Amino acid sequence: xxxxxxxxxxxxxxxxxxxxxxxxxxxxxxxxxxxxxxxxxxxxxxxxxxxxxxxxxxxxxxxxxxxxxxxxxxxxxxxxxxxxxxxxxxxxxxxxxxxxxxxxxxxxxxxxxxxxxxxxxxxxxxxxxxxxxxxxxxxxxxxxxxxxxxxxxxxxxxxxxxxxxxxxxxxxxxxxxxxxxxxxxxxxxxxxxxxxxxxxxxxxxxxxxxxxxxxxxxxxxxxxxxxxxxxxxxxxxxxxxxxxxxxxxxxxxxxxxxxxxxxxxxxxxxxxxxxxxxxxxxxxxxxxxxxxxxxxxx
Amino acid sequence: xxxxxxxxxxxxxxxxxxxxxxxxxxxxxxxxxxxxxxxxxxxxxxxxxxxxxxxxxxxxxxxxxxxxxxxxxxxxxxxxxxxxxxxxxxxxxxxxxxxxxxxxxxxxxxxxxxxxxxxxxxxxxxxxxxxxxxxxxxxxxxxxxxxxxxxxxxxxxxxxxxxxxxxxxxxxxxxxxxxxxxxxxxxxxxxxxxxxxxxxxxxxxxxxxxxxxxxxxxxxxxxxxxxxxxxxxxxxxxxxxxxxxxxxxxxxxxxxxxxxxxxxxxxxxxxxxxxxxxxxxxxxxxxxxxxxxxxxxxxxxxxxxxxxxxxxxxxxxxxxxxxxxxxxxxxxxxxxxxxxxxxxxxxxxxxxxxxxxxxxxxxxxxxxxxx
Amino acid sequence: xxxxxxxxxxxxxxxxxxxxxxxxxxxxxxxxxxxxxxxxxxxxxxxxxxxxxxxxxxxxxxxxxxxxxxxxxxxxxxxxxxxxxxxxxxxxxxxxxxxxxxxxxxxxxxxxxxxxxxxxxxxxxxxxxxxxxxxxxxxxxxxxxxxxxxxxxxxxxxxxxxxxxxxxxxxxxxxxxxxxxxxxxxxxxxxxxxxxxxxxxxxxxxxxxxxxxxxxxxxxxxxxxxxxxxxxxxxxxxxxxxxxxxxxxxxxxxxxxx
Ligand SMILES: Nc1ncnc2c1ncn2[C@@H]1O[C@H](COP(=O)(O)OP(=O)(O)O)[C@@H](O)[C@H]1O
Ligand SMILES: [Mg+2]
Numbered sequence: 001x002x003x004x005x006x007x008x009x010x011x012x013x014x015x016x017x018x019x020x021x022x023x024x025x026x027x028x029x030x031x032x033x034x035x036x037x038x039x040x041x042x043x044x045x046x047x048x049x050x051x052x053x054x055x056x057x058x059x060x061x062x063x064x065x066x067x068x069x070x071x072x073x074x075x076x077x078x079x080x081x082x083x084x085x086x087x088x089x090x091x092x093x094x095x096x097x098x099x100x101x102x103x104x105x106x107x108x109x110x111x112x113x114x115x116x117x118x119x120x121x122x123x124x125x126x127x128x129x130x131x132x133x134x135x136x137x138x139x140x141x142x143x144x145x146x147x148x149x150x151x152x153x154x155x156x157x158x159x160x161x162x163x164x165x166x167x168x169x170x171x172x173x174x175x176x177x178x179x180x181x182x183x184x185x186x187x188x189x190x191x192x193x194x195x196x197x198x199x200x201x202x203x204x205x206x207x208x209x210x211x212x213x214x215x216x217x218x219x220x221x222x223x224x225x226x227x228x229x230x231x232x233x234x235x236x237x238x239x240x241x242x243x244x245x246x247x248x249x250x251x252x253x254x255x256x257x258x259x260x261x262x263x264x265x266x267x268x269x270x271x272x273x274x275x276x277x278x279x280x281x282x283x284x285x286x287x288x289x290x291x292x293x294x295x296x297x298x
Numbered sequence: 299x300x301x302x303x304x305x306x307x308x309x310x311x312x313x314x315x316x317x318x319x320x321x322x323x324x325x326x327x328x329x330x331x332x333x334x335x336x337x338x339x340x341x342x343x344x345x346x347x348x349x350x351x352x353x354x355x356x357x358x359x360x361x362x363x364x365x366x367x368x369x370x371x372x373x374x375x376x377x378x379x380x381x382x383x384x385x386x387x388x389x390x391x392x393x394x395x396x397x398x399x400x401x402x403x404x405x406x407x408x409x410x411x412x413x414x415x416x417x418x419x420x421x422x423x424x425x426x427x428x429x430x431x432x433x434x435x436x437x438x439x440x441x442x443x444x445x446x447x448x449x450x451x452x453x454x455x456x457x458x459x460x461x462x463x464x465x466x467x468x469x470x471x472x473x474x475x476x477x478x479x480x481x482x483x484x485x486x487x488x489x490x491x492x493x494x495x496x497x498x499x500x501x502x503x504x505x506x507x508x509x510x511x512x513x514x515x516x517x518x519x520x521x522x523x524x525x526x527x528x529x530x531x532x533x534x535x536x537x538x539x540x541x542x543x544x545x546x547x548x549x550x551x552x553x554x555x556x557x558x559x560x561x562x563x564x565x566x567x568x569x570x571x572x573x574x575x576x577x578x579x580x581x582x583x584x585x586x587x588x589x590x591x592x593x594x595x596x597x598x599x600x601x602x603x604x605x606x607x608x609x610x611x612x613x614x615x616x617x618x619x620x621x622x623x624x625x626x627x628x629x630x631x632x633x634x635x636x637x638x639x640x641x642x643x644x645x646x647x648x649x650x651x652x653x654x655x656x657x658x659x660x661x662x663x664x665x666x667x668x669x
Numbered sequence: 670x671x672x673x674x675x676x677x678x679x680x681x682x683x684x685x686x687x688x689x690x691x692x693x694x695x696x697x698x699x700x701x702x703x704x705x706x707x708x709x710x711x712x713x714x715x716x717x718x719x720x721x722x723x724x725x726x727x728x729x730x731x732x733x734x735x736x737x738x739x740x741x742x743x744x745x746x747x748x749x750x751x752x753x754x755x756x757x758x759x760x761x762x763x764x765x766x767x768x769x770x771x772x773x774x775x776x777x778x779x780x781x782x783x784x785x786x787x788x789x790x791x792x793x794x795x796x797x798x799x800x801x802x803x804x805x806x807x808x809x810x811x812x813x814x815x816x817x818x819x820x821x822x823x824x825x826x827x828x829x830x831x832x833x834x835x836x837x838x839x840x841x842x843x844x845x846x847x848x849x850x851x852x853x854x855x856x857x858x859x860x861x862x863x864x865x866x867x868x869x870x871x872x873x874x875x876x877x878x879x880x881x882x883x884x885x886x887x888x889x890x891x892x893x894x895x896x897x898x899x900x901x902x903x904x905x906x907x908x909x910x911x912x913x914x915x916x917x918x919x920x921x922x923x924x925x926x927x
Contacts, residue, residue: 018384041481046377051623053630076634083630085306113634131627143610144484152750156757156787160772163779163786166793167815169646175638194638214620216481232793240641258637272634 015062015095021045025063025218029209032220037182038150039133044216054087055213057110057129061091064125064209065108070098072106077114077255077272084112101275113176115197117254117276120206122223128191130212133219135179135189155187158230166235175240181228182221195229196239196255202227246271247289249280321366335359344548344577345369349618350376351478351497353547353576370499374619381478388474390532390541394551394574397527399450401578405521406555412450417526418578453523454553454570463555463568484610485596491613495589496575498616500582506606507588514604517591519571522555526578550575552583556591558598569598673735675700675841675873676721681730683716689897690716694730696892696902700840703867703874705888705905707881709920713897714877715845721875722762722843723752734841757784761834761842765849767826770833771818777804777829778814784837803832807862824855828862835866844876848883860886881921885909893917 013019028042047055065071071091075084079101087110088099100106103118110127120126136146139157149155158179165173178195182188190198191210201208201221208221221227231237245252247268254276256269268289271277281290322329336343336359343358350358350373357376365371401417404410416422457463467488475490482490495503510517528548532541552573560566571591573583592606605611615621674697683690691713698704706714719725721732723744732744737759744752756762764770771780781800782790790796801811807828809821818826827847834842847863848856864887867874878884884891884905891908893901893916901914912918 012382016382018382021381041483043478043480045381045478046374046619047381048378050374050626051620052625052627053623055623076631080306081631082306082310085310089307089310112630113632131624143614148749152753154753154787156783159786159791160775160779160783163782163793163796164776167776167778167797170649173642173646175642176635192632192635194634196638214624231791232796233791234794240638255634256637257633258640272637 012094014067015065015091016048017045017059017062022063025059028218029060029063029220032209032218033207033222035186036221036225037180037186037188037219039212039217039219041216042218044213047213049086049090051214052131053083054110054112054129056211056215056218057112057127057213058087058090058211059213060127060209060211060218061108061110062095064127065091065095065097067095067097069107070100070105071095072100072103072109072275073111074109074114074116074273074275075112076257077116078274080274102279103273103275113192113194114255114272115193115200117251117271117273120200120204122205124206126204126206126208128193128208128210130189130191130210130217131214132177133189133210133212133215133217135177135187150186153185155181158187159232162230162232162235166232172231172235172237178237179230181230183226184228187230188219188221194240194255195237198227198229198237199239242269244269245287246277246280247287249277249285249290250287251277251280251285321364330363332356332359332363335362341578342367342369342372344575344579345500345582346372346376348576348579348582349373349497349499350380352376352380370618370622374622377619385479387533388476389544390534392529392531392547392549394525394529394549395452395455396449397525397529397549397551398445398546399525399527401526402450402523403521403525404453404523406453406523407456410451410453410456412448419580450525452525452553454555457522457555457568461567464558464570466570482613484613486609486613488590488594488597491593491609492572492574492586492590494613494616495573495586498586498589499618499621500579500585502616502618502621503585503589504581506592506612507585509604510588510592510606515592515595515602515607517554517571517588518557519554519588519591520556521584522553524550524552524580524583526550526580548577550577550579550583552580552587554584554587554591569594673739673741674698675702675735676875677731677733677741678721679731679733681717681720681727681732683713683720683725684728689713691720691894691897694899696899698841698873698875700873701871702890703872703876703888705884705891706875706877706894707879707884707891707920708894710879712894714879714894716897717894718843718845718875718877722760723756724762737840757787758837759839759841761831761839763827763830763834763842763844763847765846767818767823767830770830771826773819774817776815776817777809777821780818780829780833781836784833788837799836803836804829806866807832822855823851824859827851827859831863831866835870835872838870839872841873841875844874846878846880847876848878848880856883863887881909893920 025042028040031040032038044056045059047058049055049058061071071088072079073084073088075081078084091097092099103109103116106124108125108127109116110129112129115126134146136149136157139161140146140149162172165171174195176194177189177192178198180188180190180198180201190201203224203226204221205223207223210219229237242256246254246256248270251271255272257272259268259270261267336355339362342362343355346358346361346369347353347355350361357379358372361372361375362369364375399412399415401419402412402415404414454463458465471487475487475493477490477493526548528546530546531544533544534541554571556569556571558567558569569591571587573586573590575582575586589606589612593609593612595602595607602608676698678694678696681694682692694717696704706717708714716725720727723732726745733741734744735741762770778797778800781803782796785796785799801814804811804814809825809828818829821829848859851859860883866872867887874887876883876887888905891903891905892899893908893914895916901908901912901917908917909921912921
């Protein structure tokens with residue numbers, strides 16, 4: 001299946017990548033699923049968007065997407081951030097798939113930095129964009145060495161870092177890209193999602209795929225897999241909590257963005273997951289700063 | 299009342315329109331033609347072809363125009379195009395000994411078969427701005443003479459005949475590595491490493507090559523030979539049972555000759571550093587050759603003491619498309635993570651303040667206790 | 670008790686190209702025994718130590734070790750995972766330069782605790798308590814537990830390195846010139862401490878030193894090396910007081926002043 005662009009000059013294969021490349025990526029994905037949390041090297045392609053801007057996620061999505069899929073793309077939890085828009089438009093153009101902002105109707109959700117608040121279901125695929133897939137990278141810069149550490153399950157160093165956090169601050173000071181152990185074997189970087197989202201990865205009904213384009217790695221968490229955030233028995237893993245509810249939809253227990261309202265210290269907290277927030281408002285929930293939900297384009 | 303920011307789509311559309319407008323510049327000035335770019339900014343095209351890894355001068359010119367002259371952006375455009383191309387196979391190695399040479403110099407011999415040929419070089423120009431170039435002056439036709447069809451012997455072949463320089467090296471495996479089709483793994487074979495260097499960033503390799511000359515892994519290099527010219531690209535078609543010539547490309551080759559003391563494995567002899575790039579780019583080819591030699595430290599049993607010898611460091615950071623993407627991705631929103639850090643810093647500051655207060659409480663309690 | 674040695678070295682040779690590192694060395698080490706390898710600089714002590722401790726594959730020969738389950742195992746036939754596990758639990762390695770054996774930008778407490786965490790200890794309080802205990806045993810003030818070794822003196826760093834190695838209560842410890850870079854008064858204190866720990870824990874030790882005084886103080890047995898080969902072995906007092914080989918006599922008369 002090929003897609004013709006408006007000007008008729010260039011033609012692209014369905015979902016941009018050629019079938020051979022897709023098969024190569026699918027093999028990497030299957031291997032990743034077979035060995036949860038293990039980083040599978042793959043021959044990442046140059047994509048028409050810059051490295052570091054989601055090329056890994058885009059390649060994974062391109063390899064798994066079919067004409068009947070419904071795609072949602074979020075960045076920072078929001079469907080309308082520029083890079084999310086750009087990636088969504090890319091697939092709308094090169095795969096002509098239906099797109100949505102509704103978490104529940106999406107069959108594939110590509111994300112950067114968040115996991116949707118709404119619980120994901122069986123059959124859904126969550127594709128993460130990963131900048132640095134190696135959880136040990138900042139403890140040991142050498143790929144040759146970190147691969148050995150994974151192979152031999154030498155993860156003492158990871159706990160050394162957490163130990164240092166507690167010794168220095170009285171608590172673990174890692175707030176995002178918080179390392180997890182997958183199915184009791186591989187230590188994995190969940191991508192720079194806030195640790196708030198870590199528990200959502202555990203025993204998820206959805207398939208979770210991770211693509212790092214620049215670093216050329218793919219990894220996966222199959223559905224119903226054990227995902228444990230690293231911690232100490234006496235300093236257990238904890239997620240962020242927010243004192244106030246969302247100023248627009250009054251939700252508690254969700255991740256909030258801080259929005260600066262003026263230059264006098266005025267600020268408000270609103271849902272980072274825009275779809276979740278909108279749905280709640282449609283359902284009649286009102287935060288203290290919600291007016292009538294009119295939206296403007298600027 | 300607060301209205302959530304929306305309008306990413308519109309913002310992007312408007313930005314693209316503005317970009318197109320700025321790219322065109324003042325509409326009263328004629329638009330550049332691709333021929334003009336290809337002909338008159340030929341070395342820019344060469345760099346874009348070389349680091350973009352596609353030998354196509356027209357596409358390079360188009361990319362340069364589209365990128366408003368930003369060469370790394372142009373390289374990126376070409377690379378993104380390149381990945382979509384089907385792969386028919388791999389050409390035979392180009393034979394640079396059979397090159398139709400336009401420039402050929404050796405720093406190791408005063409004269410040699412085939413002679414020294416300066417060719418179109420900046421080398422002995424005085425770098426004085428030339429106001430005449432602001433206009434459209436006629437230039438003289440170049441001096442030319444019949445070539446005598448005898449191939450210009452490579453300096454490395456002259457040395458090799460006497461056994462003074464190591465062999466050209468045999469590929470470590472049957473199949474030539476292809477870093478665009480197989481995942482990169484360290485340690486690398488030299489063939490894959492040379493590929494990475496050839497498409498690596500000119501500025502990065504230049505700086506690394508320079509660092510070896512300044513003592514960070516010194517290799518005592520001599521520019522054995524630099525040659526620029528056209529070579530045939532041949533393709534072996536299994537169905538036909540013979541090779542066919544696909545066309546000619548212009549390349550720059552640099553063979554550095556480096557001193558080597560010998561080791562337990564090899565007698566004292568000269569070693570090679572190799573550079574080969576598309577088009578005319580001596581700076582890049584020479585820097586590449588210096589880096590190649592430095593990166594052979596492990597193979598030659600040399601101590602690894604400097605950045606230029608560190609394969610993982612050099613190869614992981616030499617690709618400017620990767621580098622620019624990741625450096626520039628910092629401008630993407632990171633507010634979810636920043637929020638997490640904000641929360642942590644606030645909390646730690648509060649704890650710090652609480653500790654300080656309780657400390658000063660106990661300080662002020664001291665005199666009482668003493669009384 | 671067992672009648673098998675802890676460590677068995679057979680015909681170990683190491684060549685660097687044509688140069689001999691060490692040649693055809695054999696030795697046995699028993700639980701609780703301290704063996705000193707002495708000889709002048711360049712005689713092959715470090716090479717041998719590295720070959721025995723699996724840090725440098727020998728050109729020829731075998732090294733076997735009695736595991737905790739009593740099995741003798743050829744170390745170079747063991748998988749890397751098992752060997753590395755052995756190295757960080759049942760063995761220690763004390764480098765001459767503490768910076769080679771410590772994480773210089775990680776606190777003293779974490780340096781000591783790392784091995785515990787590597788073998789699965791997951792209780793911060795317990796790890797810290799054990800680290801405190803070990804810092805005490807190597808005479809480092811508890812107020813230094815959160816400081817990094819880069820702020821420590823040479824002697825303190827060496828004591829920290831020792832604590833970091835002993836925290837898993839290994840059975841066998843390798844030491845390469847453990848007092849090498851220290852000045853004399855600091856050396857004496859460290860030797861004293863080492864002797865106490867070795868006795869208390871019943872460690873088997875292979876210590877490399879060019880300093881016969883160190884060998885005298887620490888070891889039960891001595892092995893003298895010259896040009897990569899062993900020239901004499903025997904009980905420490907016997908070798909030092911009554912050397913049989915001319916080379917040993919020379920070594921003892923020219924250097925020994927204990
Ligand atoms: N990496 C090496 N490469 C080549 N020769 C070496 C190397 N390491 C040691 N040697 C040589 O092996 C011999 C023994 O050295 P070494 O084991 O370091 O002795 P010692 O520890 O007794 O001073 C010396 O001749 C030394 O020069
Ligand atoms: Mg030594």
